[in-house]
Amino acid sequence: MTNHRQNILLIGASGTLGTAVHRALAARGHTVRTAGRGSGDLRFDISDPEQISALYAAAEADGRLDAVVSAAGTVPYKPLTELGPGDWQSAFTGKVLSQVELVRQGLARLTEHGSFTLITGVLAHEPIHTGAAASLANGAVEAFVRAAAIEIAPRRVNAVSPNVFTESLDTYGDCFPGMGSVPLEQVAQAYVRSVEGAQTGQVYRL
Numbered sequence: 432m433t434n435h436r437q438n439i440l441l442i443g444a445s446g447t448l449g450t451a452v453h454r455a456l457a458a459r460g461h462t463v464r465t466a467g468r469g470s471g472d473l474r475f476d477i478s479d480p481e482q483i484s485a486l487y488a489a490a491e492a493d494g495r496l497d498a499v500v501s502a503a504g505t506v507p508y509k510p511l512t513e514l515g516p517g518d519w520q521s522a523f524t525g526k527v528l529s530q531v532e533l534v535r536q537g538l539a540r541l542t543e544h545g546s547f548t549l550i551t552g553v554l555a556h557e558p559i560h561t562g563a564a565a566s567l568a569n570g571a572v573e574a575f576v577r578a579a580a581i582e583i584a585p586r587r588v589n590a591v592s593p594n595v596f597t598e599s600l601d602t603y604g605d606c607f608p609g610m611g612s613v614p615l616e617q618v619a620q621a622y623v624r625s626v627e628g629a630q631t632g633q634v635y636r637l
């Protein structure tokens with residue numbers, strides 16, 4: 432899939448990351464349909480597999496789908512000793528199952544050379560205090576991307592794995608001491624790379 436105009440479904444477009452990704456994809460001439468639980472053109476919760484089916488049915492009604500892009504995923508942050516079974520389940524449902532199901536259910540909906548781009552994060556390989564559930568979820572998504580890529584060709588799947596956003600430092604900076612940061616625009620360009628490029632099974636670390 433090259434940089435001809437694509438029809439893209441973007442989940443999480445109203446968020447910090449999603450806003451930047453939306454801007455970057457629109458600037459490349461793509462048509463972007465947005466989704467969120469309480470925001471966007473299509474209102475669905477991707478942590479519920481049945482709602483993903485409904486989301487795809489709604490998106491499909493608007494014509495062909497060339498790319499599915501996720502900028503949505505929630506995980507709990509707590510000290511390890513306070514993370515209970517419900518928290519691990521919540522991390523799995525909120526960031527792993529949601530994105531895995533986007534790919535699994537999306538396979539039948541996407542054009543032949545279409546792509547999926549998922550969100551993970553630096554905690555997959557650089558742990559911080561209170562981040563164990565996020566580390567687990569991000570690592571799982573990255574492993575899934577590598578595994579899925581070899582089974583879904585010619586469709587493609589990649590993940591974007593950013594450091595803390597420079598624009599989020601005021602909120603989260605204290606949790607990432609000395610780890611630097613990445614500007615949102617740079618993260619958004621990794622999504623453009625995934626959507627328009629030819630690579631698959633990649634984790635773009637930024």
Ligand SMILES: NC(=O)c1ccc[n+]([C@@H]2O[C@H](COP(=O)([O-])OP(=O)(O)OC[C@H]3O[C@@H](n4cnc5c(N)ncnc54)[C@H](OP(=O)(O)O)[C@@H]3O)[C@@H](O)[C@H]2O)c1
Binds near residue numbers: 504
């Ligand atoms: N912030 C950082 O510095 C940073 C760094 C690395 C990675 N990340 C990762 O990037 C992702 C986005 O972070 P962010 O800071 O942009 O978050 P954010 O500002 O809270 O935005 C999240 C977006 O996703 C949507 N969303 C959340 N859960 C959803 C669900 N179950 N179904 C459908 N839509 C859902 C939200 O819309 P609704 O509320 O309308 O559903 C919103 O548009 C997260 O997975 C985060 O771990 C963030």
